Amino acid sequence: MSRLDINKTYKLYIGGKFPRTESGRYYTINNSSGNLIANMCLASRKDFRNAVVIARKAQNSWANATALNKGQILYRIAEILEGRKEQFILELITQGEARKVAQKEVETAIDRLVYYAGWSDKYQQLFSAVNPVSSSHFNFSNLEPVGVVSIIAPEEQSLLGLVSVIAPAIVGGNTVVVLASESKPLTSISFAEVLNSSDVPGGVVNILTGNKAELVSHMASHMDVNAIVYCGKDENELKEISELASNNVKRTIFYKKSNWENKLCESPYFIEKTQEVKTTWHPTEI
Amino acid sequence: MAKKNNNIFKASWTYDEAPESTDHIQIKKQYELYIDGEFTKPVKNNYFDTINPSNGKKIASIAEASSEDVDKAVKAARKAFKGWAALTGKERGKYIFRIARLIQERAREFAVIESLDGGKPIRESRDIDIPLAANHFFYYAGWADKLEYAFPNRNPKPLGVVGQIIPWNFPLLMAAWKLAPALATGNTVVLKPAETTSLTALKLAEIIHESGIPKGVVNIVTGAGETGASIVNNPDVNKIAFTGSTGVGKYIQKATAGTNKKLTLELGGKGANIIFEDAAIDQAVEGIVNAIFFNQGHVCCAGSRLFVQESVADLVIEKLKRRMETLIVGDPLDKNTDIGAINSKKQLQTIENYIKIGINEGGEIYQPTCEFPKQGNWCAPTLFLNVSQSHRIVQEEIFGPVLAVQTFRTIDEVIEKANNTPYGLSAGVWTEKGSKIFHLTQKLNAGVVWGNTFNKFDATSPFGGYKESGFGREGGLHGLKPYVKFE
Numbered sequence: 222m223s224r225l226d227i228n229k230t231y232k233l234y235i236g237g238k239f240p241r242t243e244s245g246r247y248y249t250i251n252n253s254s255g256n257l258i259a260n261m262c263l264a265s266r267k268d269f270r271n272a273v274v275i276a277r278k279a280q281n282s283w284a285n286a287t288a289l290n291k292g293q294i295l296y297r298i299a300e301i302l303e304g305r306k307e308q309f310i311l312e313l314i315t316q317g318e319a320r321k322v323a324q325k326e327v328e329t330a331i332d333r334l335v336y337y338a339g340w341s342d343k344y345q346q347l348f349s350a351v352n353p354v355s356s357s358h359f360n361f362s363n364l365e366p367v368g369v370v371s372i373i374a375p376e377e378q379s380l381l382g383l384v385s386v387i388a389p390a391i392v393g394g395n396t397v398v399v400l401a402s403e404s405k406p407l408t409s410i411s412f413a414e415v416l417n418s419s420d421v422p423g424g425v426v427n428i429l430t431g432n433k434a435e436l437v438s439h440m441a442s443h444m445d446v447n448a449i450v451y452c453g454k455d456e457n458e459l460k461e462i463s464e465l466a467s468n469n470v471k472r473t474i475f476y477k478k479s480n481w482e483n484k485l486c487e488s489p490y491f492i493e494k495t496q497e498v499k500t501t502w503h504p505t506e507i
Numbered sequence: 508m509a510k511k512n513n514n515i516f517k518a519s520w521t522y523d524e525a526p527e528s529t530d531h532i533q534i535k536k537q538y539e540l541y542i543d544g545e546f547t548k549p550v551k552n553n554y555f556d557t558i559n560p561s562n563g564k565k566i567a568s569i570a571e572a573s574s575e576d577v578d579k580a581v582k583a584a585r586k587a588f589k590g591w592a593a594l595t596g597k598e599r600g601k602y603i604f605r606i607a608r609l610i611q612e613r614a615r616e617f618a619v620i621e622s623l624d625g626g627k628p629i630r631e632s633r634d635i636d637i638p639l640a641a642n643h644f645f646y647y648a649g650w651a652d653k654l655e656y657a658f659p660n661r662n663p664k665p666l667g668v669v670g671q672i673i674p675w676n677f678p679l680l681m682a683a684w685k686l687a688p689a690l691a692t693g694n695t696v697v698l699k700p701a702e703t704t705s706l707t708a709l710k711l712a713e714i715i716h717e718s719g720i721p722k723g724v725v726n727i728v729t730g731a732g733e734t735g736a737s738i739v740n741n742p743d744v745n746k747i748a749f750t751g752s753t754g755v756g757k758y759i760q761k762a763t764a765g766t767n768k769k770l771t772l773e774l775g776g777k778g779a780n781i782i783f784e785d786a787a788i789d790q791a792v793e794g795i796v797n798a799i800f801f802n803q804g805h806v807c808c809a810g811s812r813l814f815v816q817e818s819v820a821d822l823v824i825e826k827l828k829r830r831m832e833t834l835i836v837g838d839p840l841d842k843n844t845d846i847g848a849i850n851s852k853k854q855l856q857t858i859e860n861y862i863k864i865g866i867n868e869g870g871e872i873y874q875p876t877c878e879f880p881k882q883g884n885w886c887a888p889t890l891f892l893n894v895s896q897s898h899r900i901v902q903e904e905i906f907g908p909v910l911a912v913q914t915f916r917t918i919d920e921v922i923e924k925a926n927n928t929p930y931g932l933s934a935g936v937w938t939e940k941g942s943k944i945f946h947l948t949q950k951l952n953a954g955v956v957w958g959n960t961f962n963k964f965d966a967t968s969p970f971g972g973y974k975e976s977g978f979g980r981e982g983g984l985h986g987l988k989p990y991v992k993f994e
Contacts, residue, residue, distance in 0.1 A: 347659070352983050354965035355642065362969045362985060447974070460765025467760035469929065470753070470772065470975045490661070490993070498980050500969050501948045503958040 231261050231406070233268060233430065234413030236275035237423020243267045248432070250406065253317050261406050264431035266439045269371075269398065272427040273445055276369045276396040279424030284366050284394035286422075292341030295392055298419040299334035305415060306331070309380060309408055316379065316405045329482050330384040336487050337388040344393070344489045348496070357506045364496040366394035367472055368447035371440040373433065375452035379405035381481045383412060383428075386450055389491035391425055395448075398427045400440065406430040433458075441465035448472035448495050454479075522835070525842040527629045532619050537568040538705070540576055540729060541712035543583035544722030550575040555731075557705060560626035561839050561848040561883040569705050572728035574737035577697065580726035581741050584668040584695040587723030592665045592693040596652030602720045603651060603690055607644030609714040610637065610683075617679060617707055622839040624706040625678055626848030626884070627802050629840050639964060640683035643982075646966035647687035650987060654692065657984055663991035665693035666769060667745035670738035673708075674751045675701035675850050676805040676906075682708045684981045685748055686725065692990040694746070695724045697738055702731040703851045736762075744768060748989065750807075753904070753930070753975050771979025771989040773807065773971055775904040776932030779925035780810030780961065781915075781947065784818045786937035790959065792826045795910070798935055798961035800834065800888050803846055804908040805854075807976075808933035810961055812901060813912045814921050820914045824892065831888050832875045846908060849884035858886050858907030865891045865900040865909070896927055904930070918943070922950045931973025935961045954980070 232239040244265035250258045262268075286294075302309070306327050313323035349363040370390050375382030379402035390397050401409030413428045429436070437458055441449050442465040451462050454477050466473050474494050478486065537554065539546040553571040558564065572580070591599070610617065614637045621632040654663050669689045673681035678700055689696050700708035712727045728734060732755075739747055739762050749759050750773040763770055780798045782791045798810025815823045839847035849855040866872055870891035879885035889909045894901050901911045915921040925934060934953040936944055944958040954972045957963060964970065964982070971980035979989045 350969075350984055352965065352968040354963075354968050356963060356965065358960065358963060360963075360965070360968050362983065367973075456765065463764030464761050467757045467764070470757060470760065470774065470977060472978050488660075497954065497973050498969050498971065498985050499948075499954060499956065499973075500983075501956045501958060502960055502963050502968075503944065504960050 229259070231259055231410045231430065233262050233264055234410060234417070234426070234428040235268065235272045236427065237417060239413070242431075243271070252315065258315055259407060261430045264400075264429035264436065266436070268429055269436060269439050270443070272398040272429065273369060273371075273443055275424040276398050276427055277445055279422055280366070280368055280396040283391070283396055283422055283425045288342035288345065291392055291394070292338045294420050295334055295338035295341060295388060298415060298421065299331050299338065301415045301419045302327070302331050302334065302412075309411065312407045312411060313380065316407055325482070326378055326381045330381045333381070333384050333487055334388055337392045337492070340489055340492060341392045344492045347489055348493055352500070357504060358502050359505050360500065360502045362498050362500040364393070364493070365499050367495050367497055368395060369445060370395045370397045370448045370450060370495050371443065371446045372397050372399040372450040373437060373440060373452060374399055374401050374409070375476070375479070375481060376402050376404055377479055378481045380408040380412060382452060383409055385481045385486050386452060386476070387426055390450070390495045393492045393496050395495050396425045398440070399429065400433060400436055401428055401430050403431070403433050437462065438465060441471070442468055444469045446471060448474060450474045450476070450495070452476045522843045524838075526838065527619055527622070527840045527842060529619055529623070529840065532616055534567055534620065534706070538570060538709045538729070540570045540572050540580070541709070541716070541725070541727040542576065542580045543726065544716065546712075549573060555702065557624060557703065558851075559623055560850055561880065563882045566624060567706065569702070569709075569729045572699075572730040572734045572737070576728055577734060577737040577741060580697045580728050581668055581743050583723035584697050584726055585743055587721055588667055588695045591695055591721060591724045594693075596654060599691065599693065600648045600651030602718055603644050603648035603687060605718045606714060606720075607641050607648060609717060610641040610644065610711075613714070614638070614641070617710060619840065620710060621679055621707050622847065625675065625704045626839050626850050628844040628847045629842055630844070631802060636677055636680045639966065640679045642966040643683040643687045647691040650688075651691040654987070654991070657987050658991070658993070661993045663692065663993060666990060666992055667694060668743060669694045669696050669746045669748060669990065670741065670744040671696060671698040671748045672735045672738060672751065673698065673700055675704040676802060676807070678704035679707040679711060681750055682711055685750075688981070688986045689748070689990050690724065692987055694990055697726045697728060697744070699728050699730065699735055699738055702729070705729045739763065742766070746770065746990070748979075749773070756977055769989070772977035773979070773981060774975065774977035776807045776809070776930045776972065776976050777812055777902070777904055777928045778808050778810045778933035778935065778953070779812045779814055779951070780935040781814045781921055781925060781937065782816060782819070782823055783936075783938035783943065784816040785939050787939055787959075788819065788823060788826065791937040792823065792830050794935060794937060794959070794961045795827055796830055796834070799910040800846055800908050801962045803849055803886070805850060805906055806962065808955060808962065810933070810935050811905060811910060812925070813910055814915050814924060815912065817914045817916050824912065827890070828873060828875070831890070834875065834888050836877045836885060836887060837880060846888060849886050849907065852884055854906065855884040855886060858905060858909060861900055861903070861905045861907070861909060862889060865894070865898070865911075868894075868898050868900070870894045870898060870900060870911070896924060902928060918946070922947070926952045929975040932976035933957070
């Protein structure tokens with residue numbers, strides 16, 4: 222008798238744990254010939270709210286981790302991902318990519334993490350300023366994370382896209398709640414396993430799988446979320462997000478590009494988008 | 508104005524009146540819109556009065572721009588955009604430098620009109636508003652031909668037509684904050700000043716006209732909320748820059764949803780001013796006064812929540828009360844005046860309403876004795892003691908000279924209390940211990956943190972809020988970014 226495969230149950234990733242969805246619901250992922258690939262959690266509004274509470278709790282200490290430490294952790298993610306490269310290539314193939322394309326995507330994702338790891342202790346120097354004010358004060362401006370960021374990850378390039386939006390947000394000290402690609406979610410929970418073994422503190426990155434149409438309004442309207450990143454081109458969703466974001470003057474960041482391999486998709490300006498500028502004054506007269 | 512000598516201070520220290528002269532000021536009876544390089548009558552021929560808040564008298568008639576007028580202004584700005592953006596940065600900069608110089612040359616005139624129209628003390632308009640406005644034009648003029656250094660490795664391009672809506676608390680200064688970076692980066696502008704304080708913006712229009720800047724690059728339309736809404740909703744505007752209340756800011760964010768308009772918002776605040784037991788107390792008391800009573804408290808970043816460490820609370824409050832007795836409330840044009848007129852009847856009602864709320868909620872009110880002129884809008888500097896986090900006067904922006912005082916024991920406690928509002932614009936920290944300053948400035952959620960000082964501004968220094976105090980920065984290098992796009 223041949224050996225029976227152990228099918229993996231895909232779950233959510235919240236607060237460094239892998240809970241099932243509160244909703245008790247799931248959705249199915251099929252390959253191009255219509256065969257079942259996996260059942261995925263259909264995250265609910267409650268799951269999202271739980272994730273925000275945990276992301277808020279984790280934010281302060283993550284922001285206060287040293288730049289060196291954050292960089293090391295991002296590099297560590299890249300290391301672990303490299304070690305599991307083959308698994309991710311296979312998952313992308315299962316989701317319908319050609320091997321060559323899948324390999325390129327995983328390698329670019331690894332390189333992108335290394336890229337942002339290197340920025341962790343540099344972007345501050347690039348975007349900060351000492352301001353030559355005309356009064357007798359010492360005055361400087363530096364960057365601080367906006368706080369908790371909700372992210373609707375790109376539908377295509379489900380691994381590279383996910384990495385490309387998470388890395389610049391967390392390297393800048395934000396914590397994130399991400400909704401993974403709805404049609405290609407396999408790699409997102411596998412990536413959560415990578416994060417979980419990479420010294421990323423629990424709660425810094427939270428990954429949900431589920432239905433975009435169902436969750437997008439909650440991700441845009443939550444009053445304890447400081448910014449929302451939306452990847453996609455759906456004009457109705459863009460409008461809805463902008464309107465709901467006005468409830469608490471949430472920052473909105475829209476990426477309409479679809480090819481995340483492009484060199485323009487890695488830049489310190491991506492880090493800057495989820496940062497605030499703080500200006501500090503002190504008199505210099507005795 | 509007669510001052511009642513009913514306490515020791517005032518009995519021994521009174522000042523003669525020292526009014527600034529208004530002889531050299533020219534104010535027309537009626538002001539038109541400035542569109543496409545011409546002073547133009549409004550299509551619907553409607554005008555409204557601008558009132559001197561210190562005596563209730565009408566100063567001039569101001570044109571009210573309808574949506575047709577706004578359309579005309581946007582069209583003029585669109586037409587001018589191509590040429591203005593194509594001009595070399597060096598040439599663009601020269602026009603802006605010229606505007607800066609012209610403001611300086613007419614500084615006294617501007618200062619007097621600013622105080623007449625807005626009610627702020629002449630000392631402040633003369634020493635702060637007008638010089639700072641000129642400095643903003645000087646500062647951004649110099650950026651016009653250096654933009655490739657501002658954004659390394661990017662290729663900045665102007666956005667197009669920018670709609671700018673500014674508030675009544677710093678009329679000329681806000682116009683400068685908005686216009687200078689927009690022009691330096693190659694945008695053209697339709698600017699709307701607040702309806703109660705349009706005069707210096709219209710004077711600025713005269714200067715801009717005089718500078719010879721190409722027609723249509725700057726358009727100034729006057730009016731109230733509806734005029735502003737016409738700018739926000741005009742489909743040919745590429746960006747909205749708004750300074751004003753959080754309520755209106757949220758409305759604008761919603762109204763621009765689903766359009767490609769870029770947006771920056773400078774909104775309200777409820778700044779925390781924190782006094783530690785090891786602060787230089789006398790300086791801190793001066794700081795408290797400056798934080799809340801500067802410009803009658805009509806300051807979005809005013810330090811309207813005072814946190815005093817319990818061990819020095821009695822001393823600080825006693826000294827603060829004593830200092831408040833010496834504040835002179837009255838004629839904005841008197842050089843001795845510390846607190847001028849409340850900008851409008853409506854705003855005075857808002858403040859008085861909040862004072863009532865504070866009393867009804869059980870706050871202990873303290874106001875020094877002051878005698879006001881018979882006419883005009885006046886409000887005494889006001890303290891509320893015995894208030895807590897849940898009081899409305901602690902949570903909501905009042906925009907007047909009303910300070911809510913709370914005490915604290917530990918650093919962690921005061922950080923939590925200070926951050927406990929939806930706003931995040933400003934904060935102040937008073938201590939002689941450097942490490943404590945830096946600890947606090949890191950922990951406070953605010954776009955501007957003043958250590959051992961308060962309410963300082965500079966053209967080179969970014970200003971703007973966290974959370975519901977808005978997004979984007981004005982001033983400094985960071986003030987350029989909201990006016991460019993990258994390819």
